[in-house]
Amino acid sequence: xxxxxxxxxxxxxxxxxxxxxxxxxxxxxxxxxxxxxxxxxxxxxxxxxxxxxxxxxxxxxxxxxxxxxxxxxxxxxxxxxxxxxxxxxxxxxxxxxxxxxxxxxxxxxxxxxxxxxxxxxxxxxxxxxxxxxxxxxxxxxxxxxxxxxxxxxxxxxxxxxxxxxxxxxxxxxxxxxxxxxxxxxxxxxxxxxxxxxxxxxxxxxxxxxxxxxxxxxxxxxxxxxxxxxxxxxxxxxxxxxxxxxxxxxxxxxxxxxxxxxxxxxxxxxxxxxxxxxxxxxxxxxxxxxxxxxxxxxxxxxxxxxxxxxxxxxxxxxxxxxxxxxxxxxxxxxxxxxxxxxxxxxxxxxxxxxxxxxxxxxxxxxxxxxxxxxxxxxxxxxxxxxxxxxxxxxxxxxxxxxxxxxxxxxxxxxxxxxxxxxxxxxxxxxxxxxxxxxxxxxxxxxxxxxxxxxxxxxxxxxxxxxxxxxxxxxxxxxxxxx
Amino acid sequence: xxxxxxxxxxxxxxxxxxxxxxxxxxxxxxxxxxxxxxxxxxxxxxxxxxxxxxxxxxxxxxxxxxxxxxxxxxxxxxxxxxxxxxxxxxxxxxxxxxxxxxxxxxxxxxxxxxxxxxxxxxxxxxxxxxxxxxxxxxxxxxxxxxxxxxxxxxxxxxxxxxxxxxxxxxxxxxxxxxxxxxxxxxxxxxxxxxxxxxxxxxxxxxxxxxxxxxxxxxxxxxxxxxxxxxxxxxxxxxxxxxxxxxxxxxxxx
Numbered sequence: 001x002x003x004x005x006x007x008x009x010x011x012x013x014x015x016x017x018x019x020x021x022x023x024x025x026x027x028x029x030x031x032x033x034x035x036x037x038x039x040x041x042x043x044x045x046x047x048x049x050x051x052x053x054x055x056x057x058x059x060x061x062x063x064x065x066x067x068x069x070x071x072x073x074x075x076x077x078x079x080x081x082x083x084x085x086x087x088x089x090x091x092x093x094x095x096x097x098x099x100x101x102x103x104x105x106x107x108x109x110x111x112x113x114x115x116x117x118x119x120x121x122x123x124x125x126x127x128x129x130x131x132x133x134x135x136x137x138x139x140x141x142x143x144x145x146x147x148x149x150x151x152x153x154x155x156x157x158x159x160x161x162x163x164x165x166x167x168x169x170x171x172x173x174x175x176x177x178x179x180x181x182x183x184x185x186x187x188x189x190x191x192x193x194x195x196x197x198x199x200x201x202x203x204x205x206x207x208x209x210x211x212x213x214x215x216x217x218x219x220x221x222x223x224x225x226x227x228x229x230x231x232x233x234x235x236x237x238x239x240x241x242x243x244x245x246x247x248x249x250x251x252x253x254x255x256x257x258x259x260x261x262x263x264x265x266x267x268x269x270x271x272x273x274x275x276x277x278x279x280x281x282x283x284x285x286x287x288x289x290x291x292x293x294x295x296x297x298x299x300x301x302x303x304x305x306x307x308x309x310x311x312x313x314x315x316x317x318x319x320x321x322x323x324x325x326x327x328x329x330x331x332x333x334x335x336x337x338x339x340x341x342x343x344x345x346x347x348x349x350x351x352x353x354x355x356x357x358x359x360x361x362x363x364x365x366x367x368x369x370x371x372x373x374x375x376x377x378x379x380x381x382x383x384x385x386x387x388x389x390x391x392x393x394x395x396x397x398x399x400x401x402x403x404x405x406x407x408x409x410x411x412x413x414x415x416x417x418x419x420x421x422x423x424x425x426x427x428x429x430x431x432x433x434x435x436x437x438x439x440x441x442x443x444x445x446x447x448x449x450x451x452x453x454x455x456x457x458x459x460x461x462x463x464x465x466x467x468x469x470x471x472x473x474x475x476x477x478x479x480x481x
Numbered sequence: 482x483x484x485x486x487x488x489x490x491x492x493x494x495x496x497x498x499x500x501x502x503x504x505x506x507x508x509x510x511x512x513x514x515x516x517x518x519x520x521x522x523x524x525x526x527x528x529x530x531x532x533x534x535x536x537x538x539x540x541x542x543x544x545x546x547x548x549x550x551x552x553x554x555x556x557x558x559x560x561x562x563x564x565x566x567x568x569x570x571x572x573x574x575x576x577x578x579x580x581x582x583x584x585x586x587x588x589x590x591x592x593x594x595x596x597x598x599x600x601x602x603x604x605x606x607x608x609x610x611x612x613x614x615x616x617x618x619x620x621x622x623x624x625x626x627x628x629x630x631x632x633x634x635x636x637x638x639x640x641x642x643x644x645x646x647x648x649x650x651x652x653x654x655x656x657x658x659x660x661x662x663x664x665x666x667x668x669x670x671x672x673x674x675x676x677x678x679x680x681x682x683x684x685x686x687x688x689x690x691x692x693x694x695x696x697x698x699x700x701x702x703x704x705x706x707x708x709x710x711x712x713x714x715x716x717x718x719x720x721x722x723x724x725x726x727x728x729x730x731x732x733x734x
Contacts, residue, residue, distance in 0.1 A: 432533050433571040435555040436564075437585035437641065438592070447584060451575030451624070 029086040035059060038186050041086050045155050045189070050166055058175035058185035065179045071342040072371040072403055073311045075247070075284065083218045083249060085187045128153060128192040128208045140204065147203045149233075150195040154222055157193035164195055168226050172255040172292045172319070180251040180313075181288040184220045188253070191221035196231035196262075205461060207236040218249040225255070227262035229295060234265040234461060247275075247310060252287045260295025260322065265303070267460055268316075269468055272308035277366070279338025282310025289316035290346075293325035293354075301328040302345065303459045305468045310339060315373065317346035320354035320382070327356040330456040332468070335368030335400065344374035344405075349382035349415070358389040361453050364400035375407040378415045385415040393423040394452050396445070424452075482547055484509045484680050485530075485649055489541035491705075492529045499525045501705035502541065507649070510677040514691055514716060515684045517702035518724045523684045524568065526702070527651045531565045532558050545649070559585075560592035562648035566638040566655050573625040578637065581625045582607055582644050589645060610643040614670035632663035639670040650674075652683045656690040668693030688720035 029040055038059045042052040067078070128151065144151050150161060158165050175185040192208040208223065227233055237254075250272060256264050266289075275282025285308075291300035302316035318327025329345035347356035362370040376387045393402035404421055426448055434444030450457070450469055457465045485507040492500040499522045507513055517523050529536050530543060532555035543550045550558060573581065586606075587597040598606065611618050616636050626634050635655055642650055652671070656664055671681070671694055683690065691699075691713065699715040700707045703724065709715065 427571075428534055429569075429571045430573060432555060433567065434573075434581075434585075436531055436559050436567075437581075437645065438556055438559040438589040439585055440556050440588070443584065443588065447576055447581065448573055451573055454575035 027088045028084050031084050032081040033059075033083070033085060033187065037085055041187060041189055044086065044088075045158065047158055048162055050162075051158060054170065054175060055186050058182050059187075061176050062179070062182040062186055065182060067179050071313050072369070072373075072405075073313060073340040073342050075311055075340075078247075078249060078284070080183075085218060085220070086189050088189075128206075143203065148197045148200050149202050150193065151206050152193055154188075154191040154193050154224070157224075161193075161195070164226065165193070165224070168224055168255070168257055170255075172257060172290045173253050173288050178288060180286040181253050184222060184251050184253045184288070187218075188220040188222040191223045191252070192225075193223070194225045194233060194235065196225075196227045196233045198228045199230040200228075201231070202233040205234050205236055207238070209238045218251065220250075221252050223252070223254040224257075225264060225266070226257045227259065227264050227298075229259045230261045231259075232263045235267070236461065237266070237268045238271070247282055247284055249284050250286070250309075252289075254287070254289040254316075256289075256291030256300055258291065258293050258295065258298035258300050258325075261297045262295065263299045263301075264291060265301045266291070266316070268302075268304040268306070269471065270304065270306045270308050270312070271471060273310075274308045274339050275310040275337065277337045279310070279367070282339070283308065285309035285312045285314065287312075287314040289314060290319065291317070291327070292319045293322050293327060293351075295325070296322040296351070297324045298322050299326040299328075301330070301459065303328075303330040303456065304332070304343075305453075305456070305460070305471065306331070306333040306341060306343060307471050309341075312339075312341040312343050314343050315345055315375075317348070318356065319348045319350065320356065320385075321350045322354075323351040324353045324355075325351055326354070328459075329356075329358045329360070329374075330459040331360045332363070332453045332456045333361070333370055333372075334363045335365070335370040337366040337368060339366075339368045340371075341369070342371040342373055344372045346375040346377070347387060349376075349378040349385040349387070351382060353384040353386075354382055355385070356387045358387070358391070359455050360389075360391045361456055362391070362393045362402055363396070363449060363452070364393065364402050365396040367399050369401045369403070371403040371405065373405045373407075375409070376417060377407075377409045378411050378417070380411040383412055383414045385412075387415075387417045389417075389419045390455075391419075391421045392452065393421075394449065395423065395425045483507060483544075484546060485550075485682075486544040486547075487530075487541070488543075490526075490529070490543055491538070491540035492525060493537045493539055494525070494535060498539070499536075499705055500529065503702075503705075503707060505682075505700065505707065507680045507682060509648070509680055510675075511698065512675065512681040512683065512694065512696045514696040514699045515682060515702050515707075516686070516688070516699060516716065516719060516724075519686065521702045522705045523686075523702055524653055527565055527653045527682075527684055530558075530651060531555060531563060556588070557592075559645075559647075560589050564642055564645055564647035564650045566635075566642060566650065566652040568654040568657060570626045570629075570634040570638055572627045572629075574627055576625050577622055578625050579604070579607065579621040582621075582641060585641070586644055607640075607644055611640055613673050614639045614643050615666055616640045616670075631658040632660070632666075635659060635663065635667050636670065639667055639674075643670070643674055646679075648679060650679065650681050652681065652685075654684060654686065656685055656687060664690065665693060688716045691716045 029037055038055050042055055173181050175182055194206055196202050225235060256266060258264050272283035272285055293300055300318050306312050316329060320327050327347050333341045333343050335341045344360060345358055358374055360372045362372055364370040372391045378385045391404050395402055402423055406419055408417055410417055430448055431444050434447060435441060457468055460468055483506045487503050487505040490500055490503040515523055538551055545561060583603045590597055608618055626637060655667060696713055699711055699713060701709040
């Protein structure tokens with residue numbers, strides 16, 4: 001029997017292939033956080049006064065807040081004065097074409113499989129590439145602007161579309177929302193912005209690729225997507241970071257706004273460096289993602305595949321304000337080695353006949369701890385609201401853990417809430433069955449795990465689904481016996 | 482050369498010795514039935530031969546086409562042509578039967594240096610095989626064994642046998658839990674797969690299966706040893722007299 005858990009161990013100890021460091025000169029602010037740093041960041045970005053005011057309000061509020069202790073994750077205290085809050089590749093000048101992107105930066109993204117030259121990109125996907133604190137390139141701008149779609153770095157949006165930023169920034173995640181979101185509001189340095197005008201179906205997938213490179217930095221980016229009435233957009237997000245022994249903080253905020261009849265589909269493949277097999281290093285991924293279905297019949301879908309990070313703390317949520325609006329959350333979260341994931345969603349039903357679906361698949365291997373935490377709140381106003389939740393956990397080996405914390409609050413009698421949960425174990429039986437048919441142990445685990453995640457993968461755009469499939473198999477390499 | 486040559490095979494589960502020196506020789510095309518009371522080591526023998534974890538081989542040897550079978554990983558034994566039809570087939574949720582079989586078949590082909598089949602080619606191949614073993618092709622689109630009835634699961638094992646086309650098929654209590662109609666269908670499937678290049682070892686508690694699949698040899702396994710071997714008439718004798726005569730125990734067949 002001992003032998004079989006060895007195979008499981010071997011299968012879940014694969015290597016992280018995005019762990020390289022690029023030698024890119026950086027323009028950095030000194031370590032530490034105070035009002036001057038906040039002002040400096042704003043100044044570097046040449047921001048209008050409303051932005052600085054907003055940052056300062058956030059910073060002052062943050063000083064009164066305490067780091068949350070309720071998540072089911074454990075880590076040594078973070079010294080917020082030991083982090084570099086701004087790091088940008090040098091030389092930083094305004095880019096007028098892709099050719100001006102620093103060759104080292106370009107090489108970095110090429111190594112990650114994200115070429116910045118448009119002709120090399122997957123047709124139909126526009127990419128905004130964010131390295132450390134700033135956006136380094138946005139592709140396919142022209143095609144998009146012909147369709148009336150604005151897709152650019154957040155900094156650029158502040159300059160070019162201040163009225164949209166002022167109207168929507170903080171409208172879903174206010175600056176005072178929570179410890180990490182508030183910190184982000186004070187110091188965020190870049191991110192992506194997309195605006196899809198009335199009735200426009202975005203002609204291609206939009207995508208942001210986040211890369212942490214510099215040491216000792218935190219990454220605080222902010223994404224804002226607004227889909228005006230009847231608009232549609234599908235948005236993809238990918239993330240990687242070098243392998244380092246120290247932990248790095250990533251505290252992002254994503255805000256989505258869907259007006260009447262609009263649809264936003266937001267997909268994430270999060271593959272931040274998870275730390276080594278003994279739990280050393282890795283990214284602390286403390287992220288606030290929330291969407292507001294503001295108009296009637298609007299729809300927001302979150303699909304996430306979380307395989308990276310030492311600690312993941314995120315709850316992509318939907319505020320279902322418009323009548324008949326729909327919120328969806330499909331998630332695969334993997335915790336291998338010493339990774340810890342506390343993730344789930346919140347569905348807040350306000351409008352009439354609002355509907356939400358939650359499908360969460362947690363995979364735990366090695367010493368990984370995986371927690372699903374989800375809230376379904378149906379307000380009195382939400383007559384006829386419906387929710388369906390399904391939370392499945394898969395365990396590999398006997399040292400890992402799976403935990404489920406569903407919170408249901410139903411404020412009226414006309415609503416329907418369903419919750420299903422299962423826990424299963426990749427058994428020796430399944431593994432042996434597959435191997436007896438000629439599959440290697442690795443392939444067998446990949447097959448079983450991918451079968452387990454199928455309901456979620458089906459929600460991903462096709463290129464991403466293939467990627468997710470591979471990523472999951474790699475992340476579990478060496479975990480079965 | 483025998484296809485399978487087992488000599489003095491001994492194996493433990495934990496500290497307990499289950500197989501106490503098995504000798505068995507199977508030539509290509511032969512059908513052997515191994516019968517015996519519960520706890521005699523029948524299932525252990527099929528698990529040890531296919532490399533399941535949890536058993537320790539403490540002595541003896543098993544050669545497959547002259548090569549040391551026991552030195553290979555379970556998947557390499559499968560790829561070499563050893564197939565086990567499980568007593569309790571396992572469910573795999575979210576993976577269609579078709580996808581599973583294709584992955585398995587292609588990994589076997591790959592091991593033999595043959596090109597993998599495309600989805601279209603495989604579909605054609607698997608449909609022919611499903612017809613051969615009279616299995617409803619609709620089962621191919623369902624998750625592996627998930628929600629299958631007992632009979633469907635056993636038929637699915639036979640379909641897998643047909644698809645993977647092994648040289649040696651070990652059938653572990655394939656008749657258990659089947660009603661007479663299902664048993665007939667399963668037996669017909671197996672008979673359709675008999676050929677001079679394929680050998681079968683049927684492990685069974687009851688003689689019933691042997692009414693439909695007529696073996697060339699019958700062996701009685703008791704207390705971890707083969708205590709009696711003979712032709713097909715031995716099964717009938719067992720049916721009449723029970724195992725007690727060879728086992729020294731009062732166990733009815």
